[in-house]
Amino acid sequence: MLSIPRVNQILKHPRFKEYSLYNNKAEEKRAFCHHGLDHGIAVARIAYIYLLEQQDTSLSKEVVYAAGLLHDLGRWQEYKTGEDHALVGAELVKPIIQDAGFNSTELETITQGIREHRLNPEGKMSLLGRALAYADDWARDCRNCLIKEACYKYTEQMNEIIC
Numbered sequence: 001m002l003s004i005p006r007v008n009q010i011l012k013h014p015r016f017k018e019y020s021l022y023n024n025k026a027e028e029k030r031a032f033c034h035h036g037l038d039h040g041i042a043v044a045r046i047a048y049i050y051l052l053e054q055q056d057t058s059l060s061k062e063v064v065y066a067a068g069l070l071h072d073l074g075r076w077q078e079y080k081t082g083e084d085h086a087l088v089g090a091e092l093v094k095p096i097i098q099d100a101g102f103n104s105t106e107l108e109t110i111t112q113g114i115r116e117h118r119l120n121p122e123g124k125m126s127l128l129g130r131a132l133a134y135a136d137d138w139a140r141d142c143r144n145c146l147i148k149e150a151c152y153k154y155t156e157q158m159n160e161i162i163c
C-alpha cells in the first residue's frame with residue numbers, strides 16, 4: 001500500500017498545523033534536537049521498520065505512522081507549563097485522530113503509545129509504546145552532534161548504528 005489516507009488527513013488537520021507551528025516557534029532558539037515534522041516522520045518510519053523486524057503485524061501502518069507523527073505534538077505545552085508532553089500531547093491529539101477517521105480502538109492504541117514514548121523501552125509497555133520509545137532515540141544523529149555531551153538523551157551507545 002503506497003497511500004496512507006488517514007495519515008494524510010492528520011497532516012492536513014488545522015490543529016496539527018497549529019500545534020506544529022507552536023512547536024517550531026517554541027524551539028526557534030533550542031540548541032538541541034528539534035521536534036518538527038522531520039522528526040515525526042523519522043520516528044514513524046523507524047518504529048514501523050522495528051515492528052516489521054519483530055515480524056509483528058498486529059498494528060497497521062497507518063496506526064504506527066499516526067503515532068509517530070503525533071508523538072511530540074504537545075511539546076509546546078511542556079515548554080509553556082512544564083507538563084509532560086507525552087501525557088498532555090496524548091490528550092491534545094485525540095480530536096485530530098478522530099477527525100482523521102481512526103476508530104476508538106485505534107485511538108486508544110495510538111494515545112497509549114504516545115503516553116509511553118518517553119519510558120524505557122526495555123520496561124513493560126504496549127508494543128507501539130516500545131516501538132516509539134526505541135525509534136525516538138534511533139531517529140537522532142548523535143554522532144554528528146557538537147553538543148551531545150550536554151544532552152540529557154545522549155549515551156555512548158548512541159554513537160553506534162543500532163537499527
Ligand SMILES: [Fe+2]
Nearest residue numbers: 071072117118
Ligand atoms: Fe517526546
Ligand SMILES: [Fe+2]
Nearest residue numbers: 043071072136
Ligand atoms: Fe520524539
